[in-house]
Amino acid sequence: DTAVSQTPKYLVTQMGNDKSIKCEQNLGHDTMYWYKQDSKKFLKIMFSYNNKELIINETVPNRFSPKSPDKAHLNLHINSLELGDSAVYFCASSQARGVNEQFFGPGTRLTVL
Amino acid sequence: AQSVTQLDSQVPVFEEAPVELRCNYSSSVSVYLFWYVQYPNQGLQLLLKYLSGSTLVKGINGFEAEFNKSQTSFHLRKPSVHISDTAEYFCAVAKTSYDKVIFGPGTSLSVIP
Numbered sequence: 001d002t003a004v005s006q007t008p009k010y011l012v013t014q015m016g017n018d019k020s021i022k023c024e025q026n027l028g029h030d031t032m033y034w035y036k037q038d039s040k041k042f043l044k045i046m047f048s049y050n051n052k053e054l055i056i057n058e059t060v061p062n063r064f065s066p067k068s069p070d071k072a073h074l075n076l077h078i079n080s081l082e083l084g085d086s087a088v089y090f091c092a093s094s095q096a097r098g099v100n101e102q103f104f105g106p107g108t109r110l111t112v113l
Numbered sequence: 114a115q116s117v118t119q120l121d122s123q124v125p126v127f128e129e130a131p132v133e134l135r136c137n138y139s140s141s142v143s144v145y146l147f148w149y150v151q152y153p154n155q156g157l158q159l160l161l162k163y164l165s166g167s168t169l170v171k172g173i174n175g176f177e178a179e180f181n182k183s184q185t186s187f188h189l190r191k192p193s194v195h196i197s198d199t200a201e202y203f204c205a206v207a208k209t210s211y212d213k214v215i216f217g218p219g220t221s222l223s224v225i226p
Contacts, residue, residue, distance in 0.1 A: 004156070041201055043157075043216040056213050090156055098211040099145040099164060104156030 003027050004105035006091050012111045013081055021076045021108045023091030031055075032074040033092040033102065034066060043090070049074055050097045081112045117206050117217035125223045126194055134189040134220045136178075136204030146187040147205040147214065148178055157203060163187065164210075174198070199224045 004025045013019055025032065033056075034046040047066040048056035054066070063079045074091060088107045094100040116139045126132045138144060145164050149157040161172025168180040178189045187204060204217040 041151075041219045041221075043203065043219070045213055045215075048213065092156070098209075099147075099162070099207050099214065101159045101162070102149075102157070102214070104158065106154075106156050 004091055004093055004103050006089075006105040006108050008108060009106065010109050010111075012113065014113055015081055015083060017081050018077070018079045019081060019110070020078070021089055021091075021110075023074045023076070023105055025072055025091075025093040025103070025105075027093055027095075027103060029093040029095050029103070030071060031094045031097045031100075032068065032071075033094075034074065034076050035090040035092065035104075037088040037090060037107070039087070047074075047076075048097070055097060078110075081110075083112050086110055086112045117204050117215055119202075119204055119217040119220045121220050122218070123221045123223065125225055127225050128196055129193045131192050132190065132194050132198075132222065134202050134204075134222065136187045136189065136217060138185050138187065138204075138206045140185050141208050143209065145207040145210065145212075146178075146180060147207075148172065148176070148187075148189050149203045149205060149216070150174075151201040151203065151219075153200070160189070160202075194222070194224050196224050196226060198222060 031050045033048045037043045049068040052068045065077045068074045091105040092102040094102045118137045147162045148160040151157045161170045163180045171177045201219045207214045
């Protein structure tokens with residue numbers, strides 16, 4: 001059983017399109033995260049939810065909108081995609097917020113043409 | 114703001130040789146430190162963490178790290194590396210137990226047969 005799963009694994013799309021990435025965790029964790037990893041492997045947190053409540057909202061363009069329908073799911077919707085959005089997006093979860101171990105999904109490689 | 118420096122972007126090492134991956138963090142009254150590993154085309158997984166107590170922390174796969182407050186360092190070591198240790202290694206820090214975790218830029222470890 002996959003602990004943290006993401007769909008799709010690969011996403012290739014044109015500039016200006018709108019796309020979504022879905023994330024699910026079956027670990028019973030309270031906290032979920034979205035990270036962006038650029039081509040140089042630099043990992044930056046974007047958002048975090050704790051029990052469906054947004055607790056971290058970094059300096060991210062408002063074209064990016066997270067949504068947590070329940071504790072086990074955290075989706076990421078991106079409007080008007082730009083070339084610079086090309087990256088690998090990782091979902092992660094942890095038992096609680098803060099310094100608990102984070103469990104990462106396999107990543108979604110987004111390519112904007 | 115808390116920050117993490119990993120001075121070595123790439124570290125090549127021969128199989129069965131020892132390795133040390135360096136990590137320094139910006140000084141703070143309290144600090145929580147982590148090492149995560151990312152194998153090719155996978156998400157990150159926790160190797161070890163320092164929250165308090167003994168400054169020598171042992172992790173999975175034979176890795177260990179030592180917290181040195183005076184040098185603001187948390188270097189990762191392994192006495193004998195295997196080919197399977199080839200991966201990206203990320204040092205990470207949090208200022209408080211409820212703070213977000215900030216990841217360093219990563220060090221790419223390549224084990225040469």
